[in-house]
Amino acid sequence: MKLKTLMLLTGAAVAATPALAQEMADEMTLVSWGGAYQESQQKAYVEPYLEMHPGVTATWDSSSNEAVAKLRAMAEAGNVTWDLVDVVASDAIRLCDEGLAMEIDFDEMLEPAPDGTTASEDFGDLIVSDCFIPQIVYSTTFGYRTDMVGDTPPTEVCAVFDTETYPGKRSLEKRPINNMEWALLCDGVAKEDVYDVLETEEGQDRAFAKLDTIKDDVIWWSAGADTPQLLADGEVVMGSTYNGRLFSVIEEQDQPVAMLWDAQVFDLDGWIIPEGLPEDRLNRVLDFVRFATDTQRLADQAKYISYGPARMSSAPLVSTHAELGIEMAPHMPTDPANATNTFLYNYEWWADYRDDLDAKFQAWLAQ
Amino acid sequence: MTDSTTGPDQFTGPTPDNALRDADGEARADGPMLAADGTPLKRSLNRALRAQKLRALGLIAPLLIFILVTFIAPIADMLFRSVENQIVSETLPRTVAALDDWDGEGVPGDAAFEALAYDLTIAAEEKNHTRLGSRLNYETTGISSLFRKSGRGVDDIGEVHADAFADLDPLWEEAETWLALMSSEDYIADEAVWRAAKDGTLPPAFELRDGVATALPRTADIFAEFARVIRIEDEDSPATEEPWNIVYRALWSDLRDNPDAAQAFAGGNADLVAAAAAAVPDFPDEDIRAAFLDIDEDWDDHDVWGTIEAFSSTYTSGYFLAAADFQLTPDGIERQPEDQQIYGLLFQRTLFMSLTIMVSCILLGYPIAFLLSNLPLRTSNVLLILVLLPFWTSLLVRTSAWKVLLQQQGVINDTLVWLGLVSDANRLELINNQTGTIIAMTHILLPFMILPLYSVMKTIPPYYVRAAKSLGATDWTAFWRVYFPQSVPGIGAGCILVFILSIGYYITPELVGGTTGTFISNRIAYHISSSLNWGLAAALGSILLAVVLLLYWVYDRIVGIDNVSLG
Structure with missing residues (x-):
């Protein structure tokens, strides 16, 4: 500690700023979602990184689902203990708006693709916020019980609203996002008009009216593990959840469940760096992030979980599942066969309408 | 509290208080009474008393400081957040000042746009504009992106x-x-x-x-x-x-x-x-209003300016109004549109369900406590472990177990179908609704009812009931007129514990409550962790705190808080 201070002082005295920039902390606190997802990150890039840097330790904190609130509380208390936080894109936008996440210079801070394409081009449209480094593309989509749908398995998302052909309960997430869009799509609104319609009072009423038709048949979930469980128990005939969860129900647990990729909604998950880290910790984190988000590492992550890498250059490198040995490409939400009809989450739109529609949605639920 | 039986005056032995009072009386009669060392007795006693009080304070100081730092201070901070609203006047000081001259009709004049250009430039450089945008977006949809966009465009002005x-x-x-x-x-x-x-x-x-x-x-x-x-x-x-x-x-x-x-x-x-x-x-002129409309035409919207104006004061009642299903608009206070009224309903539901849970805890807990207190000690200790067992199991595990039991393909429904009590097509809906919440929470909170009841019942002498019976009372009369009144302090303590715990519960209702079984605390949790609308969460929490204190006061008036005992 004393030595460090001394070095800092000498460094400052000779104005040797480049030397200072090499100062790196030996500890990192990484925040993620726990479970299989965190495990995939641990294996794909944390373990390799720690092998390359034997003096460094990484600590996990599985608090991503409440990262926004915790980070704000830490920032208010003036003691941010996290170095790198895994959040979904909408949370990253909120954190960026609140000034809690650092702005990222993509080409400066991240590795280019192997063929020399800059990082900002390699990530392309997936850069949805100045503070957010995308890692994976996941999708919220439906799974259904193959033994409960008779001879006509559903092929499109509107089967969710068709209680005649597919009687039984469905599970939907207890929030307006995605449900409102699916309701409008199945009420005959064209994909490109969904948000224009949803912006109007009549459009919102229309979506609620459509949801009303199945309200009594819905079990609303709030944790990602709910739908897989409900499907496995036969409580619901179909339900929405993250595609990686369905992959594990189908391939790892071998349940009679199948994917309904139609109108899957793409969403992103990635890193943010908290604003205001001390220099030595920031340098360590930047060094780690540069490694952890390069082309090969993102492709490696797909060995452990069925989420698509966010870099375009990673897609051809995706190989087989580390334990099951099956090809992972056909299980990626971004695979052409699965992505024939997809829906893009409109972050900007939801940042505006989230508070308002959430109040309406909760009031509608409570009625 | 008029019938209080303790207090300094009731002690017959000498206490510093009594001695002090005596010394006071003596002083009035015939000059100051002196202590052995010649100082007036009153002063010397005072000193002794002060030392004693300081020592007492010293002993409780760790707890007092702990409670102040970890309990009182955060609550005070939260209460403060429910009215605090400096962000608007701090981020847009010039605009707020310029809006003083606005008559509230249409859109304000160029002076306000000019002031906004200055404020927004500074805010965008300091990256404060998006924070303000999300704050005002709670009130009017669309301001979040309006500010984000304007922050990007304003440096062209x-x-x-x-x-x-x-x-x-x-x-x-x-x-x-x-x-x-x-x-x-x-x-x-x-x-x-x-x-x-x-x-x-x-x-x-x-x-x-x-x-x-x-x-x-x-x-x-x-x-x-x-x-x-x-x-x-x-x-x-x-x-x-x-x-x-x-x-x-x-x-x-x-x-x-x-x-x-x-x-x-x-x-x-x-x-x-x-x-x-x-x-x-x-030099060429630049129409400042046109420049803003060029960035985003929402600047021509009366509601945007009205919202800035309505929330320009340092303290606002806006959060409390929102928590009561009202809203602060440029034209004054209005009722929230019907499709957004939710908090009143949730408060009612929280109180109703907490009362239901409390009553079912009494109904289930009283016989158990009665049984426990009347069994031989060895048997009752074993049974008591069964009561305490849930305490040693994780809350989430217990709640998930209820899911397995209560769901439509669950154990209870399967058994009922097997017994032929319900048909396979009409399985009971026991979870993801109010029933589920009441069942799961009654189970979780039952020990809090049984334990105070048990410890009070243990102290009820059995010969009172025997005496009543020997005087000719029936079993029921002996119980109802003699035993039950003596167990009321235990019911009181149990009720307060169960009711106050359940009013603030949120994990269990979130997991098993579905749409009709959720509490107000679920919305508070949502606003704390997801929407980041801490002001509204604080207002909802303050109302909940006020309701609890009010109920406590009512309870004190009806039952009397002295009539509560944990044993």
């Missing part, structure tokens, strides 16, 4: 003026020119020293030149802000960077209003300003 000044004299593009023009001689000297030192410290705080603020008021104001932001954000001095475009706009409008501004300057500065003042009338 004033560009025409910056170009015009640069065309007139390239000197205007130099940061050094501005430094010489705007800052005091002291600052120029300090800044030069700082720049030469290059020791990584913060540059000196900016100081305006005397007279600039009167000659060029807007320019002085915005340039001082520019210098402050450069110093804080970039840790640099204004001598290194060309001013923002809006500074040129400020200078343009100042010189238009005050063509003689050059008089306030000397030497080269005076010539420069005089030349600019002469040229300014020919």
